[in-house]
Amino acid sequence: MNIIVCVKQVLDPEIPAAKFKIDAKAKCVIPPEGIPPVINPYDAQAVELALRLKEQHGGKITVLTLSDDGGDKVVKHALSMGADEGIVLSDEAFGGSDSFATAYILARAIQKIGDYDLILCGRQAADWDEGLVGSLLAHFLDLPLVTLAKAIEVEDGKLVVTRVILNGYQQFGVPLPAVVTVSNEVGQARLPSGWGIIFAARKQIPVWTAADIEADLSRVGPGAARRELQQLFIPSRERGCKLISGESTAEAAAKLATELREAGAI
Amino acid sequence: MAEHEGILLGGEVIEGGITTLTRELLAVGRGLGNELGGPVSILFLGEGISEVAQEAILLGADRSYVVGGPPWERLHPDYYAEVLAAVSWQIRPRLILLGQSDLGRDAAPRLAARLQTVVTLDCTEVKVDSETGRILQTRSVYGGKAMAVWISKHEPQVITLRARAVKPAEPDTSRRGEVVPLDIRVDESKVKGTLLQTVREPVKGVALEEAKVVVAGGGGIGGSEGFRMLEKLAQLLGGAVGATRVPCDEGWVSSSLEIGQTGHVVSPDLYIAVGISGAPQHVVGCSNSKWIVAINRDPEAPIFRVADFGVVGDYREAIPALLEKLKELLSA
Numbered sequence: 319m320n321i322i323v324c325v326k327q328v329l330d331p332e333i334p335a336a337k338f339k340i341d342a343k344a345k346c347v348i349p350p351e352g353i354p355p356v357i358n359p360y361d362a363q364a365v366e367l368a369l370r371l372k373e374q375h376g377g378k379i380t381v382l383t384l385s386d387d388g389g390d391k392v393v394k395h396a397l398s399m400g401a402d403e404g405i406v407l408s409d410e411a412f413g414g415s416d417s418f419a420t421a422y423i424l425a426r427a428i429q430k431i432g433d434y435d436l437i438l439c440g441r442q443a444a445d446w447d448e449g450l451v452g453s454l455l456a457h458f459l460d461l462p463l464v465t466l467a468k469a470i471e472v473e474d475g476k477l478v479v480t481r482v483i484l485n486g487y488q489q490f491g492v493p494l495p496a497v498v499t500v501s502n503e504v505g506q507a508r509l510p511s512g513w514g515i516i517f518a519a520r521k522q523i524p525v526w527t528a529a530d531i532e533a534d535l536s537r538v539g540p541g542a543a544r545r546e547l548q549q550l551f552i553p554s555r556e557r558g559c560k561l562i563s564g565e566s567t568a569e570a571a572a573k574l575a576t577e578l579r580e581a582g583a584i
Numbered sequence: 585m586a587e588h589e590g591i592l593l594g595g596e597v598i599e600g601g602i603t604t605l606t607r608e609l610l611a612v613g614r615g616l617g618n619e620l621g622g623p624v625s626i627l628f629l630g631e632g633i634s635e636v637a638q639e640a641i642l643l644g645a646d647r648s649y650v651v652g653g654p655p656w657e658r659l660h661p662d663y664y665a666e667v668l669a670a671v672s673w674q675i676r677p678r679l680i681l682l683g684q685s686d687l688g689r690d691a692a693p694r695l696a697a698r699l700q701t702v703v704t705l706d707c708t709e710v711k712v713d714s715e716t717g718r719i720l721q722t723r724s725v726y727g728g729k730a731m732a733v734w735i736s737k738h739e740p741q742v743i744t745l746r747a748r749a750v751k752p753a754e755p756d757t758s759r760r761g762e763v764v765p766l767d768i769r770v771d772e773s774k775v776k777g778t779l780l781q782t783v784r785e786p787v788k789g790v791a792l793e794e795a796k797v798v799v800a801g802g803g804g805i806g807g808s809e810g811f812r813m814l815e816k817l818a819q820l821l822g823g824a825v826g827a828t829r830v831p832c833d834e835g836w837v838s839s840s841l842e843i844g845q846t847g848h849v850v851s852p853d854l855y856i857a858v859g860i861s862g863a864p865q866h867v868v869g870c871s872n873s874k875w876i877v878a879i880n881r882d883p884e885a886p887i888f889r890v891a892d893f894g895v896v897g898d899y900r901e902a903i904p905a906l907l908e909k910l911k912e913l914l915s916a
Contacts, residue, residue, distance in 0.1 A: 331727050335864060335886065338729045347726065418702070446725050446732070447845070449705060453693035462776035463662075465690050478780065483686040484848060485791070485840050486784040492777035502829070502846055503839050544702035548720060549733040555871045559878070559891045567897030568905035574877065574895050575909035581892075583854045583875040584797075584821065584910065 319377040321368045324439045325361040327392045331444040345550040357392040360440025362507035364500040397518035398510030409528040414540035421454035426531035437497045452499035462492040468503035588739040590622030594682035605683035607752030614644035619712045629653040641761035643753040657782035662775040665694035684744040696742040703742040708749040728864030748851035790824045797823025798852045803830035804859025844869035862887025
């Protein structure tokens with residue numbers, strides 16, 4: 319089974335809130351110094367699921383990313399986890415693309431790759447948290463879509479995909495090829511292996527431009543954006559916390575009960 | 585081309601009743617309708633739902649559309665998107681507002697793609713810009729570290745509303761409106777794949793979304809044993825137990841208890857965060873709670889900044905003492 323995994327480079331989501339700064343005027347995030355960007359953790363989990371499927375059913379994993387710079391780093395991360403091939407999509411015209419344009423660009427590249435059975439994406443990117451590209455990609459490719467997968471079984475050339483819902487799960491049967499977005503319930507993505515790191519370092523990663531994938535330039539970039547970002551701000555969720563102390567933790571906790579009663583919280 | 589006018593809401597019925605999130609949609613939809621003008625319509629899909637459609641009118645809708653079809657546990661998101669698209673072509677709303685539910689979040693991008701329009705998922709606020717008359721869509725980004733406000737350049741615009749972002753609509757028996765049955769034929773070739781089954785895990789006690797009190801544990805709980813203590817506290821207060829992502833990933837509790845960006849969104853009267861550091865990804869799931877209490881060993885834990893009351897210390901000492909005192913107060 320040949321799998322394409324779409325991955326994105328994001329600001330490290332684990333950075334402490336204190337290091338997270340935005341430029342309110344330019345409506346963008348200021349990347350903190352000395353903290354390198356990472357592969358979107360949800361996408362790393364999509365790579366993980368692809369690797370498990372490959373271990374069971376064979377085939378090839380190709381990793382695809384859209385990036386104006388440094389895209390090969392996230393591709394190399396996926397290669398060091400065990401993916402086989404990587405492609406970076408990069409073109410000046412792609413900058414400022416929204417989710418629709420991004421999905422369109424990925425769809426053009428996937429059509430150029432041609433030989434695939436399954437396309438996996440992370441459930442959302444840990445920067446804008448939109449969770450749209452995977453779904454829109456399925457639409458542009460006219461393929462079946464299952465979102466928020468926590469498991470994929472292959473039965474008679476078809477997929478049975480388990481989708482996470484809030485209080486349980488759903489199972490979808492889909493023919494191949496299909497697009498599946500992967501949820502965090504698949505579990506931790508594996509770390510790169512030593513051999514994988516060497517393989518990734520040596521691997522040549524082709525860069526495809528808009529011309530290479532015959533992208534319609536009127537459908538990409540800021541001009542094609544269907545939305546406008548009006549404002550970006552850091553919310554204040556702070557409440558004046560009343561710290562309750564006592565001779566012991568137990569005493570403080572008992573006082574807390576009284577405080578809650580007096581405040582009308584219980 | 586005719587102007588887009590009015591609002592279409594995606595109503596959901598589970599086990600015969602209007603969901604709380606649908607009542608929240610009705611509250612937002614009614615408010616937007618009053619400002620924007622045009623009818624506020626709601627669509628229900630299923631069988632035997634005419635009473636529900638009537639109830640939605642009392643809750644704020646001008647018109648309830650009823651379309652025959654499978655109940656939500658057998659409803660394929662493509663099928664739902666096809667129905668919504670067909671109704672949208674017919675009534676041409678400015679805005680289609682769905683809940684960020686299991687179904688809504690899945691169907692909304694499919695719908696926007698079909699309508700060749702635009703979508704913003706998981707909004708915590710949808711309001712009209714008083715100067716420009718445009719619809720402002722606010723949502724959390726960067727794992728809750730920032731908020732973004734978007735404006736759509738296309739209509740109809742598709743938006744989903746996060747659960748517990750607003751107060752649900754209350755019925756007003758003086759309200760009048762019409763229930764309109766629609767006959768929508770779905771092209772089955774547009775439904776790709778099959779929904780084989782929906783399995784709902786039985787909820788122990790109160791559902792998280794409905795609970796007045798939520799006792800949540802984080803990585804600091806250290807294992808499944810500690811959650812027994814939290815259960816006792818929740819039981820005493822008639823509440824529910826939740827968790828951050830770590831206890832779910834570690835298997836200490838079922839992942840269906842997760843609260844936060846990738847789990848439940850709750851807004852109880854009282855939220856007791858135990859052994860929770862307070863990462864933004866978690867806080868976005870509980871920040872609308874009326875009262876927040878934090879119990880954590882680390883005085884520097886960010887959770888204290890978003891809490892009303894805090895105790896710095898080991899939960900193993902704090903919870904039994906809290907239980908004891910609460911019992912005394914509640915029986916007095």
